[in-house]
Amino acid sequence: MYMSCWPSLFLSDLCPTISPLHGYRMAVLWPLYLLISGPLWACLALTIPDGHPEAHHGPLFNTSPVSPSVDLPNALRVFSLDYHHVQAPFEIVLWIMLASLAKLGFHWSGRVPAVVPESCVLIMVGLLVGGVIYGVRHSAPPTLSADAFFLFLLPPIVLDAGYFLPGRLFFENLGTILLYAVLGTLWNVLGIGLCLYGVCLLAPSSLGDISLLHCLLFGSLIAAVDPVAVLSVFQEMHVNEQLHILVFGESLLNDAVTVVLYKLFESFLRLPSVTGLDVLVGGCRVVVVGLGGLFVGLFFGLLAALTSRFTFRAQVIAPLFVFLYSYLSYLTSEMLHFSGIMAIVTCAVTMKQYVEANVSERSNTSIQYFLKMWSSVSETLIFIFLGVSTIQDIHMWSWPFVCSTLLLCLVMRATGVLLLTAVVNKLRRNAVTFRDQFIIAYGGLRGAICFSLVFLIDDFPKKRLFITTTIVVILFTVFVQGMTIKPLVELLDVKRKKRALPTVSEEIHSRLLDHLLSGIEDVVGYWGQHYWKDRFEQFNKKYLRRFLIGEHHRAHSSILRVYQEVERREQRGGDEAPPVVDPRPSSRPLLPEEIDSIRRILSRNLHNFNNKTAAYSRHTLHQEVTADKMRKPLHRHRSLPERRVDNTITLCPQQEDGEFAKSYKGRARLSRSHTVCSAGPRWSKLPAPSVQAAQPVDPEAAAVCPQDAPPTERATKKQLSFILEEEKLV
Amino acid sequence: MSVVLDLGGRGWSVWNIETPPFKLSKQLQKALEKENSRQQDGLQELQPEQRPKRPGAPAANGMPEDFEAVLELSENPIGDRIVEAFFKPGQETVDFPSFVRVLAHFRPTEKNRNRDKGQPDPANSRTQKLKFAFRLYDRDRDGKISRAELLQVLREMLGMQVTEEQLQSIAERAIQEADLDKDGAISFDEFRKSLEKVNIDHKMSIRFLE
Numbered sequence: 001m002y003m004s005c006w007p008s009l010f011l012s013d014l015c016p017t018i019s020p021l022h023g024y025r026m027a028v029l030w031p032l033y034l035l036i037s038g039p040l041w042a043c044l045a046l047t048i049p050d051g052h053p054e055a056h057h058g059p060l061f062n063t064s065p066v067s068p069s070v071d072l073p074n075a076l077r078v079f080s081l082d083y084h085h086v087q088a089p090f091e092i093v094l095w096i097m098l099a100s101l102a103k104l105g106f107h108w109s110g111r112v113p114a115v116v117p118e119s120c121v122l123i124m125v126g127l128l129v130g131g132v133i134y135g136v137r138h139s140a141p142p143t144l145s146a147d148a149f150f151l152f153l154l155p156p157i158v159l160d161a162g163y164f165l166p167g168r169l170f171f172e173n174l175g176t177i178l179l180y181a182v183l184g185t186l187w188n189v190l191g192i193g194l195c196l197y198g199v200c201l202l203a204p205s206s207l208g209d210i211s212l213l214h215c216l217l218f219g220s221l222i223a224a225v226d227p228v229a230v231l232s233v234f235q236e237m238h239v240n241e242q243l244h245i246l247v248f249g250e251s252l253l254n255d256a257v258t259v260v261l262y263k264l265f266e267s268f269l270r271l272p273s274v275t276g277l278d279v280l281v282g283g284c285r286v287v288v289v290g291l292g293g294l295f296v297g298l299f300f301g302l303l304a305a306l307t308s309r310f311t312f313r314a315q316v317i318a319p320l321f322v323f324l325y326s327y328l329s330y331l332t333s334e335m336l337h338f339s340g341i342m343a344i345v346t347c348a349v350t351m352k353q354y355v356e357a358n359v360s361e362r363s364n365t366s367i368q369y370f371l372k373m374w375s376s377v378s379e380t381l382i383f384i385f386l387g388v389s390t391i392q393d394i395h396m397w398s399w400p401f402v403c404s405t406l407l408l409c410l411v412m413r414a415t416g417v418l419l420l421t422a423v424v425n426k427l428r429r430n431a432v433t434f435r436d437q438f439i440i441a442y443g444g445l446r447g448a449i450c451f452s453l454v455f456l457i458d459d460f461p462k463k464r465l466f467i468t469t470t471i472v473v474i475l476f477t478v479f480v481q482g483m484t485i486k487p488l489v490e491l492l493d494v495k496r497k498k499r500a501l502p503t504v505s506e507e508i509h510s511r512l513l514d515h516l517l518s519g520i521e522d523v524v525g526y527w528g529q530h531y532w533k534d535r536f537e538q539f540n541k542k543y544l545r546r547f548l549i550g551e552h553h554r555a556h557s558s559i560l561r562v563y564q565e566v567e568r569r570e571q572r573g574g575d576e577a578p579p580v581v582d583p584r585p586s587s588r589p590l591l592p593e594e595i596d597s598i599r600r601i602l603s604r605n606l607h608n609f610n611n612k613t614a615a616y617s618r619h620t621l622h623q624e625v626t627a628d629k630m631r632k633p634l635h636r637h638r639s640l641p642e643r644r645v646d647n648t649i650t651l652c653p654q655q656e657d658g659e660f661a662k663s664y665k666g667r668a669r670l671s672r673s674h675t676v677c678s679a680g681p682r683w684s685k686l687p688a689p690s691v692q693a694a695q696p697v698d699p700e701a702a703a704v705c706p707q708d709a710p711p712t713e714r715a716t717k718k719q720l721s722f723i724l725e726e727e728k729l730v
Numbered sequence: 731m732s733v734v735l736d737l738g739g740r741g742w743s744v745w746n747i748e749t750p751p752f753k754l755s756k757q758l759q760k761a762l763e764k765e766n767s768r769q770q771d772g773l774q775e776l777q778p779e780q781r782p783k784r785p786g787a788p789a790a791n792g793m794p795e796d797f798e799a800v801l802e803l804s805e806n807p808i809g810d811r812i813v814e815a816f817f818k819p820g821q822e823t824v825d826f827p828s829f830v831r832v833l834a835h836f837r838p839t840e841k842n843r844n845r846d847k848g849q850p851d852p853a854n855s856r857t858q859k860l861k862f863a864f865r866l867y868d869r870d871r872d873g874k875i876s877r878a879e880l881l882q883v884l885r886e887m888l889g890m891q892v893t894e895e896q897l898q899s900i901a902e903r904a905i906q907e908a909d910l911d912k913d914g915a916i917s918f919d920e921f922r923k924s925l926e927k928v929n930i931d932h933k934m935s936i937r938f939l940e
Contacts (some may be wrong), residue, residue, distance in 0.1 A: 429931070505924045
């Protein structure tokens with residue numbers, strides 16, 4: 001009882017403005033939800049092995065003896081339970097189910113998503129589950145093993161991030177991102193490590209046995225900004241794209257530095273002594289690790305693109321290659337001790353444009369869908385495990401250490417960002433404003449990577465202290481910073497993402513300016529950004545595309561993509577308000593799909609500078625779904641046009657008012673019935689202009705006067721030419 | 731070798747044409763050297779940094795063929811328009827100061843410019859940059875981008891990849907969006923309005939020209 005009314009109380013505290021009925025509904029939903037997931041949690045609590053099977057398991061589950069094959073032949077059992085046979089997969093599935101139900105509950109819980117980011121709620125759920133498990137079994141719940149994390153949970157998230165990375169923006173800001181990632185991380189690591197050592201020296205009684213190398217090691221793992229946490233928080237915020245890509249790109253690229261420093265300090269700890277040469281070797285290793293990851297990723301990306309060229313005979317498994325090659329690149333680079341994150345991101349970025357061209361529409365959808373699904377599940381699992389692993393009995397607390405770590409993390413990050421931005425702004429065209437800098441500094445969230453790394457440290461007396469401190473830092477950044485960053489963004493009035501789609505004229509002019517700048521750079525002989533972009537595009541067209549994209553796809557590519565874009569933007573185009581410009585009588589109004597096809601043509605056929613891909617975050621997945629649903633009816637409609645043309649032509653000669661009005665309405669009805677069977681808004685738009693034109697006619701349909709004939713005539717003519725020309729375009 | 735240039739009343743800019751990354755194509759570099767040596771005699775005894783280039787002086791002039799020597803420009807879809815933009819209408823040659831004045835459009839905009847109403851806009855202000863881009867479309871210099879001109883540009887940029895009908899509808903759409911006074915063509919103000927969301931300074935600047 002207490003459990004069921006506590007959530008409703010919690011919710012009503014959070015959202016006092018919700019009506020009582022809504023609160024009542026929430027109060028009913030939550031117990032239902034707990035009822036569904038309760039047995040799951042109970043299963044989890046009781047089925048996880050803890051080394052010594054307890055006696056009361058027997059009567060609860062009526063389990064057969066440990067060795068299922070040895071069954072006393074006294075009597076045949078009608079019903080028997082053999083849990084150990086399916087134990088491992090069963091538990092994994094239970095955990096995933098728990099994670100997914102938690103996510104579901106989060107999205108159903110009314111106002112909570114607006115206030116609390118998803119990661120926080122998931123950690124809280126994990127804490128709850130961990131608490132339940134601990135309470136039931138009086139021993140620590142299972143923790144997230146570092147291997148499972150690095151090999152299974154992290155790759156899907158990074159792959160998803162890399163596949164949907166906005167390429168142009170990323171490469172434009174690459175210098176800044178690299179500076180933040182490499183120098184910023186170095187600054188953080190050294191700063192935190194050295195200052196913590198100072199703190200340890202100041203408190204020799206409790207912290208005396210932590211050496212400098214240990215502090216540096218700890219600094220290296222706690223300084224890393226985590227892409228998972230950053231993604232989950234920033235996606236809900238919609239800040240301007242430049243800011244987003246800076247924070248996010250930094251979190252991706254600093255993996256190279258973090259991995260190297262961590263391994264470096266760890267190996268230093270094992271060595272008897274550290275020389276300057278070792279430090280130099282460490283420095284070289286940073287470069288090797290980063291570049292090595294890059295090349296591994298490039299190699300596998302090109303291989304994937306090449307393979308996808310031949311998948312048209314077995315289209316069903318085409319998505320599989322994307323995942324296999326990406327995962328292979330990750331594993332290969334991990335094997336070679338390169339940066340796995342860089343490899344998988346490079347692989348995704350490389351293979352994307354070729355795979356998208358080569359592979360069928362449905363396969364593209366499958367790839368995107370599966371990527372989003374896996375990364376979503378992974379992220380949820382990571383946060384839940386973070387919560388669960390917090391409940392442990394091996395914590396060691398030390399006020400000075402924990403507090404100074406927290407403080408140092410914040411201070412070091414702030415100073416690092418400020419210093420680097422001062423340098424960067426001199427070299428950039430678009431200065432990074434103070435508000436953006438604050439958000440960059442404040443958005444440095446730590447996450448599960450730190451957590452796994454801290455578990456991997458070789459055992460030494462104060463390891464438990466490190467674990468506790470890491471957990472505290474992670475919880476602090478995710479909860480405090482994660483929850484307050486959204487109100488801060490609104491308070492500081494940080495520039496948000498531009499909502500409006502660019503207009504066609506904007507796109508034409510932007511392309512023209514791109515060409516102009518390349519031309520001017522050629523004249524002057526300056527090898528600037530546009531020059532390199534141009535060169536790459538020419539290289540791409542001449543060699544890569546010819547080699548990596550199948551012939552039959554190249555010819556149709558633009559037309560195919562016109563339709564793809566039409567379908568994809570239809571959904572968005574439907575929500576967009578029409579432009580203010582009234583269509584002039586001599587020109588016909590353009591259909592949304594024509595607008596979309598125009599955009600499509602521009603963004604693909606002109607020099608391919610600006611690859612606007614569809615959804616970028618898994619929170620916008622539902623938009624993709626509806627666009628996908630509409631794809632089918634659109635293809636089905638290709639056979640319809642001939643019929644419709646017939647209809648319009650036969651109705652044209654009838655100019656009599658009463659009949660005309662009827663037949664006009666009839667035609668509108670006919671086209672509307674097409675939309676009923678297709679359930680696609682494309683054709684529903686078609687009667688809309690005709691209905692608009694017919695508006696003056698329909699209300700007066702009962703008593704149509706002769707003077708309405710001429711305007712309707714013109715309207716029909718417009719309608720006719722509209723339809724006929726539209727068919728031509730199709 | 732340093733060249734000091736008077737950029738339209740906004741002060742001097744010193745170009746050091748031998749150190750990288752600034753590197754003129756060979757033709758233009760030769761033209762520049764010839765003119766520079768010609769200008770060295772007959773100049774007042776000023777500080778070396780402040781010796782201005784006299785505009786309009788007869789010098790080795792660039793011809794359209796020199797521009798075509800820049801190879802990549804021929805692969806650029808609007809290459810010939812760019813070359814045309816350097817030449818004033820009716821002129822067969824371009825002298826170095828005019829060349830520089832055109833390039834001055836591509837300097838990054840200064841952020842805190844005091845807007846004196848009396849002084850004309852410097853070459854790198856947003857309006858001037860947009861005017862330069864406008865001139866690329868408006869070849870006949872009538873102050874408007876007609877549909878035919880827009881179609882021409884689109885044809886050059888899109889080439890063989892789209893059908894004539896699609897080109898028509900794209901041009902149609904662009905004019906519809908931008909044309910506020912319904913005269914069937916895009917005037918400079920309409921052009922400017924349609925690009926108000928685009929960061930022109932970012933797009934139309936070559937950084938080293940500071």
